Amino acid sequence: MAARHKSVETKFMEDRSHVLESLKRLDRRSFLKVAGAAAGAVLAKGLMPPHSFQLVEVANAAVTKSFETQGESGNRPFRFAYLSDSHLYERTINQRFIRGAVKAVEDINALDPQPDFVLFGGDLAQLGRRAELEMGRQILAELKAPVKMMVGEHDWFLDLGESWQDLFGPPNYSFDWKGVHFVTLMSVHEKDFWTARHMTPEERMNTVAGLDNPIQSRFEVGTAEREWLKKDLAKVSPSTPLVIFSHSPLYKYYRNWNFWTEDADQVQAILKPYRHVTVIHGHTHQMLFNQIGNISFYGMLSTAWPWPYAPTGLPALTVQMNRADPFDQLDGLGDGNLQVRADGLVDKVYNLWDRNPISVKADYLTSHGKIDRPPAPQFASY
Amino acid sequence: MHPNRLLSILTLSAAAIIGLAFTIPFHARAQQSTVPQSVPTSSEQVVHHNVPASTDGGTVIMLCDGKTSIEVKGLKAGEPMSHAQAIAVTHELMDKWRRENPGEKWEMAQENQPESAASAAANAPVSAAHSAKSPPPTRKIQQGDTYASFTDRDYKIWQTETDKFVAEGKTIFHSSKLLGSTIGVSCDMCHPDAANTHPETYPKYQVQLQRVALLRDMIDWCIENPVKGKTLSPDDEKLRALEAYILAQRKGVPLDYGKH
Numbered sequence: 001m002a003a004r005h006k007s008v009e010t011k012f013m014e015d016r017s018h019v020l021e022s023l024k025r026l027d028r029r030s031f032l033k034v035a036g037a038a039a040g041a042v043l044a045k046g047l048m049p050p051h052s053f054q055l056v057e058v059a060n061a062a063v064t065k066s067f068e069t070q071g072e073s074g075n076r077p078f079r080f081a082y083l084s085d086s087h088l089y090e091r092t093i094n095q096r097f098i099r100g101a102v103k104a105v106e107d108i109n110a111l112d113p114q115p116d117f118v119l120f121g122g123d124l125a126q127l128g129r130r131a132e133l134e135m136g137r138q139i140l141a142e143l144k145a146p147v148k149m150m151v152g153e154h155d156w157f158l159d160l161g162e163s164w165q166d167l168f169g170p171p172n173y174s175f176d177w178k179g180v181h182f183v184t185l186m187s188v189h190e191k192d193f194w195t196a197r198h199m200t201p202e203e204r205m206n207t208v209a210g211l212d213n214p215i216q217s218r219f220e221v222g223t224a225e226r227e228w229l230k231k232d233l234a235k236v237s238p239s240t241p242l243v244i245f246s247h248s249p250l251y252k253y254y255r256n257w258n259f260w261t262e263d264a265d266q267v268q269a270i271l272k273p274y275r276h277v278t279v280i281h282g283h284t285h286q287m288l289f290n291q292i293g294n295i296s297f298y299g300m301l302s303t304a305w306p307w308p309y310a311p312t313g314l315p316a317l318t319v320q321m322n323r324a325d326p327f328d329q330l331d332g333l334g335d336g337n338l339q340v341r342a343d344g345l346v347d348k349v350y351n352l353w354d355r356n357p358i359s360v361k362a363d364y365l366t367s368h369g370k371i372d373r374p375p376a377p378q379f380a381s382y
Numbered sequence: 383m384h385p386n387r388l389l390s391i392l393t394l395s396a397a398a399i400i401g402l403a404f405t406i407p408f409h410a411r412a413q414q415s416t417v418p419q420s421v422p423t424s425s426e427q428v429v430h431h432n433v434p435a436s437t438d439g440g441t442v443i444m445l446c447d448g449k450t451s452i453e454v455k456g457l458k459a460g461e462p463m464s465h466a467q468a469i470a471v472t473h474e475l476m477d478k479w480r481r482e483n484p485g486e487k488w489e490m491a492q493e494n495q496p497e498s499a500a501s502a503a504a505n506a507p508v509s510a511a512h513s514a515k516s517p518p519p520t521r522k523i524q525q526g527d528t529y530a531s532f533t534d535r536d537y538k539i540w541q542t543e544t545d546k547f548v549a550e551g552k553t554i555f556h557s558s559k560l561l562g563s564t565i566g567v568s569c570d571m572c573h574p575d576a577a578n579t580h581p582e583t584y585p586k587y588q589v590q591l592q593r594v595a596l597l598r599d600m601i602d603w604c605i606e607n608p609v610k611g612k613t614l615s616p617d618d619e620k621l622r623a624l625e626a627y628i629l630a631q632r633k634g635v636p637l638d639y640g641k642h
Contacts, residue, residue, distance in 0.1 A: 005591070005593060007590060007591050007603055007606070007607075008591070009590070009603075009607050010606065089565070089566050093565060093566045094567070095565075096565065210556060210570060211570065211574040212570055212574035213556075256575070257574050305571055307572070308572075308574075308577040308578035310577070323578070324572075326572075326603075326604065326607075327590045327607075329608065379642070381578060382578060382583070
């Protein structure tokens with residue numbers, strides 16, 4: 001096709017390399033002339049894009065207003081931000097995913113006021129390599145707010161978490177912030193599928209890295225960590241709002257792609273006594289939300305690539321995001337932030353790049369869709 | 383004899399020989415007692431032919447009638463034959479069968495075989511994972527027509543070949559290397575199980591291509607842009623295999639060309 005018919009992208013890349021080639025041949029004076037003319041043309045055409053966060057500020061202002069009042073427990077509302085699923089390759093292999101992660105860091109650094117902290121939602125690396133993780137750490141070090149790290153399967157299955165834990169500490173931990181109890185889980189344990197198959201660490205990693213690779217087993221929090229969770233929560237009163245971070249959704253959405261946690265039911269049972277529980281998860285790379293009993297679930301966007309919605313199992317409450325435009329490499333990606341209300345419920349802003357941000361209110365979920373329904377997509381999945 | 387009739391018989395003989403060539407590696411492997419994982423499902427009776435032991439240190443190859451066999455001298459078990467040698471062996475086997483069954487016609491002899499031998503003849507490996515599981519065609523209509531007189535074994539061979547092609551496509555779809563990606567990106571990273579490739583919606587006008595696009599145009603566009611590889615020509619085996627895999631994932635979805 002390319003020989004006779006060229007896509008917009010192909011023509012653009014050809015024009016671009018032509019201009020770059022010509023620029024090399026310019027002397028300094030002609031360069032300034034060209035640069036000035038180009039800037040003028042850009043302004044005249046109104047091509048200067050608005051900063052992506054100008055829109056978000058508006059959305060945030062609307063959200064924040066209603067939560068100025070204090071909650072019954074005397075808590076003050078606060079905000080934290082996230083970025084997730086950056087899937088970084090080393091710089092020599094792929095820079096697109098690096099640009100995505102850097103863009104999210106810039107977005108979050110531009111938030112005013114700054115969020116109290118930033119959650120990284122897992123899958124920092126693509127193939128669990130030390131160099132990938134270290135580069136990720138460097139990128140995240142640019143964040144102004146403190147960072148809470150979560151691990152994903154892409155970070156783990158090359159050396160079973162050795163490098164990640166070395167760089168970021170234990171994968172499961174808890175902390176308290178402004179009256180809310182936060183728990184970060186390591187929810188992507190898998191049963192040993194590799195020993196019997198005599199797989200090398202790389203083969204094991206590549207297997208897990210293939211979303212639709214059926215050889216791997218299902219994600220689970222596991223007995224030991226569930227016991228740890230019980231112990232951790234033993235000292236927390238049922239009226240304390242809980243926010244749980246897990247890489248996989250803590251419910252069963254689509255088994256074949258591990259949009260799934262095998263022992264989700266047992267984990268949900270542990271969380272049942274608490275009045276307000278919110279689970280924030282990664283892995284699914286899409287706008288995704290759900291309500292099961294007392295638990296609200298929000299999926300996070302990726303900064304690397306979007307996943308399509310699975311063919312079955314999509315929670316009824318989820319309003320799909322528009323299908324990603326393949327011709328826009330940033331479309332369907334983004335970051336976001338979460339407003340923790342005074343009563344401990346959590347509203348979420350999906351900051352979709354190149355689109356208007358979408359707010360999902362806790363009331364939409366807890367009312368089971370009766371109020372505050374987010375706008376429907378124009379193009380739902382096929 | 384009417385020329386058309388002769389042509390049909392020639393075609394059938396060719397089909398029989400191709401089938402035979404396909405069977406040879408299976409028998410050779412069976413000698414090493416490694417059973418391929420993709421043998422027929424439990425509902426089918428697997429019949430093993432008792433291949434006579436070699437007398438000369440070579441490999442005994444048996445015809446799929448389960449009786450006629452010859453020994454290929456100097457060929458060790460498991461060793462592949464060249465294409466030319468394999469063809470020569472099939473001719474030799476068929477000649478031997480003809481000598482031993484004077485006046486018989488191969489197709490008729492297979493039709494008249496008892497049930498177990500017939501299913502043994504249908505012993506081609508079929509991939510369970512990708513089989514489209516078409517119901518066997520009803521055979522009680524319009525007998526005597528040469529065009530329609532294919533055996534179950536023929537259908538199995540066709541299915542196997544198709545599944546093999548689809549499986550090749552699946553491998554390419556999941557491999558940034560085979561796709562020629564310069565940035566480690568493969569199709570499955572955005573399209574697990576080929577989801578959201580919607581092959582049923584082509585042809586349709588794509589604004590960004592400024593023309594009506596076919597599925598292969600979009601595959602090529604993806605290879606060039608997100609995957610950062612080199613576009614493939616429309617008759618490239620890789621592109622054909624990718625198309626086969628993508629279409630195979632949407633079996634049963636109604637065609638809906640032009641849909642956005």
